[in-house]
Amino acid sequence: MTHNARLSLRVSMLVAGVFALAGGWAQRWMSDDGLIVLRTVRNILAGHGPVFNAGERVEANTSTLWQYLIALVGWITGARLESVALWLSLLLTAAACVLATWAAGRYWGQTVLPFGVIIYLALPPARDFATSGLEWGLSLFWFGLWWALLVRWAQPPRTHAPAPVGYWLAVWSGLSWLVRPELALYGGVTGLLLLAATPRAWWKILLVALPIPAAYQVFRMGYYGLVTPHTAVAKSASDSAWGEGMAYLWDFAGTYALWLIAAAALAVGAIAARTRAARTGARAITAEAVLPRDEVSRGTAIVALALGCGFLHVLYVLRVGGDFMHGRMLLLPLFALLLPVMAVPLTKRITAVCLAVFVWATVVVARGHAFEPLPPDSKAQLGVVDERGFWVWATTGQLGSRGRAPLYAEDFLSWRLMSNYHEAIAQAQRSGAAQIHLVQVAADPAAPGAYEWLPRPRTPEASDLNVQPLTLYLVNLGMTSMNAGLDVRVLDTVGLATPLAARMPRLPDARIGHDKLLPPEWQIADTGVDVAALPEPADRIKIMQARAALRTPEIRELLATSREPLSWSRFISNIKFSLTAGRHLSLDDDPAAYLDESTLSRINAGEDVGLVGPRVAWPRDL
Incomplete structure (x- = not known):
């Protein structure tokens, strides 16, 4: 690269880093889903293991590495976990943008200006999820370093290189699965490319790429009893919802006219590719060298890899129905698709397109979303x-x-659903209650104090269910869990941390990501609540049916995978479960479907038969 090219690249990297830091900081926040991650981190630091509730081995987070990274930095610094997550995500986002811009500039090898990185950072969701407590910053960083390693791998070999870059690329590709499961697409295809390019070293590539993800996969199957994170089960990631996915795409792309920007990016990429091919060919003739032919083929291959995987990633998002958060699930494939044009050559035609895109970016940033x-009285969801x-x-x-x-967990206490939350927990723990539940106490749901948490007393009868600590359910799992002690069992109704809910049938026409529902009778049944003390509106028969259904073999084994104290026998049983019933088990929301006529008759006569039987709850060390 010439002096001017290096200078332009440094300026482009500076613009990318400053814009990422400034934009992310201006939109800094903590999401409820981000607090879900931090609850697991709290349990890790407290010595309870990577679990959401102590004594229940449920992997409630999609990103394995993100929770451990927060735990490591939190342990070293002693800082508030919300602040650790915010700064880690923001700095990783900025580093990702700088790395991706640098790699694109190195790929083109001439004077450049920032382009794709401006498109990405102009989008409000991109700046929102530069923080939020979720793993988007880490995911972007994985993409940035992946692209930088690919560009270095595509260049002619240098004898002074300390180690073959292909092996580092293999290691980084192997970690993709632990950043987010869908990134395995990028890592896996990269592995195939490396094997095809260096067939004689296939065993070395596999030796460095597979041990870490393979070891964790065995751990996940034995510890949690699942092949995938529990979130994939809760959200039925193997199902198809193309209609919702297309609506989700238009909600994102249509809002910002991204179809027009995509056309501009394709045009700029095509012009830049022709310019690069001409320059590389001229260099080959001048140097009378053979190496550039391999450089051209590898350069084309890595661009095809980024674009092909990015396109397939978009299709995957559409297939699963998108998401309930505006733009979130499309940010990562968009970043991947923009990698080759994060910085682009400075030519007259490209500069004209870039200026038009910069005007668009200014308008989008100014408008926001x-x-x-x-x-308040709307029945729509x-x-x-x-x-x-x-x-x-x-x-x-x-x-x-x-x-x-x-920004912090306590900031969520001002929401109307969190009225008297701390007071209710303290009162329930003093009285030994089994559960607190949320009720609407005012006609106007928007009025202050419209909702209140009330305790449910514990049964006086002997039952293993009485070892369950104070329990509560709410769909908003983050704010409830981070505003409660680790001695409180916090569960959700859609299945992120609740195996019973995750196996319920999907609700038609429900909100994506929230289309499972654990009925109230199942919520109460899996606690030590005294059914006889419940007020009249409660369906006591259904609750006792659900409590008896917990003891049936199918459901009992599901609960044992996460609750039975871990031993080698349970570890092996969990691996077997993960490969068999754990892959497809779906529960009936009607508990009567699991019971015979004799049991149903006893329940109809008022006998709570599910209080005793094969163990479904174990004491926990809190």
């Missing part, structure tokens, strides 16, 4: 929403993407 709340905008509104009442967003 507003959240429109549903009326939220669809795809601006998640940050929602939590700004929910916790402060403000509208607009630039409102003050929650």
Whole structure:
């Protein structure tokens, strides 16, 4: 590279880093889903293991490496976990943008200006999820370093290189599965490319790429009893929902006219590719060398790899129905698709297109993305929403993407659903209650104090269910769990941390990511609640049916995979379960379907037969 090319690349990297840091910091926040990650981190640091509730081995987080990275930095620094997650995500996002811009500039090998990175950072969801407590920063960093390693691998070999870059690329590709499961697409195809390019070294590539992900996979199957993170089971990631996926794509692409920007990016990429091919060919003739032919083929291969995997990633997102958060699940494939043009050659035609895109980016940043709340009395459910905008509104009442967003767990206590939350937990623990539950106590759901948490007493009868600590359920799992002690069992109704809920049938026309529901009778049954003390509206018969159904072999084994104390026997049984019933088990939401006529008759006569029987709950060390 010439002096001017190096200077332009440094300036482009500086622009990418500054824009990423400034944009992410301006939109800094903590999401409810981000707090879910931190609950697991709290349990890791407390010595309970990588679990959401002590004594229940449930992998409630999609990204394995993200939770351990937060735990490591939190342990070293002693800082608040919310702050650790925010700064890690923000710095990793900035590093990803800088790395990707640097690699693109090195790929083109001439004077460049930032392009794709400006497109990405202009989008409000990209800046929102530069923080949020979720693993998007780590995922982007994986992409940035992956692209940088690919570009280095595609260049002619240098004898002074300390180690073959292909092996480092293999190691990094192997970690893809632990960053996010769908990134295994990129890592796996990269592995195939490396094997095809160096067939004689196939065993060395596999030797460095597979041990870490393979070891964790064995651990996951034996510890959790699943092949995938529990979130994949809860969200039925193997099912298809193309219609919802297309609506999700348009909600993102249509809002910002991304179809027009995609056309511009393709045009710029095509012009830059022709320019690079001409320069490389001229260099080959001048140097009378053979090496550039291999350089051209590898350079073409890595661009095809990024674009092909990015396109397949988009198809996967569409297939599973997208997401309930505006733009979130499309950010990663978009970043991958933009990698070759994060920085682009400075030519007249390209500069003209870039200027037009910069105008678009300015308009998008200035407009932002507003959240429109549903009326309090609306019976409609939220669809795809601006998640940050929602939590700004929910916790402060403000509208607009630039409102003050929650940063810490206690900031969520101002939401109406968290009224008297701390007081209810303290009262329930003093009285030895088995559960607290949320009820609406005012006609207007938007009124302050419209909701209240109330205790449910524990049964006086002997039962292994009485070893369960104080339990509560709410779909918003993060704010409830991070505002409660680790001695409180916090569960959700859609299945992220609740195996019973995750195996319930999908609800038709429900919100993506929230289309499972654990009925109230199952929620109460899996606790030590005294059914006889419940008020009259409660369906006591159904609750006792569900409690008896917990003892049946199919459900009992499901519960044992996460609750039975871990031993080698349980570890092996969990591996078997993960490869058999764990892959496809689905529960009937009607507990009567699991019981014979004799048991149903006893329950109808008022006998709570499910209080005793084969163990489904074990004491936990808190």
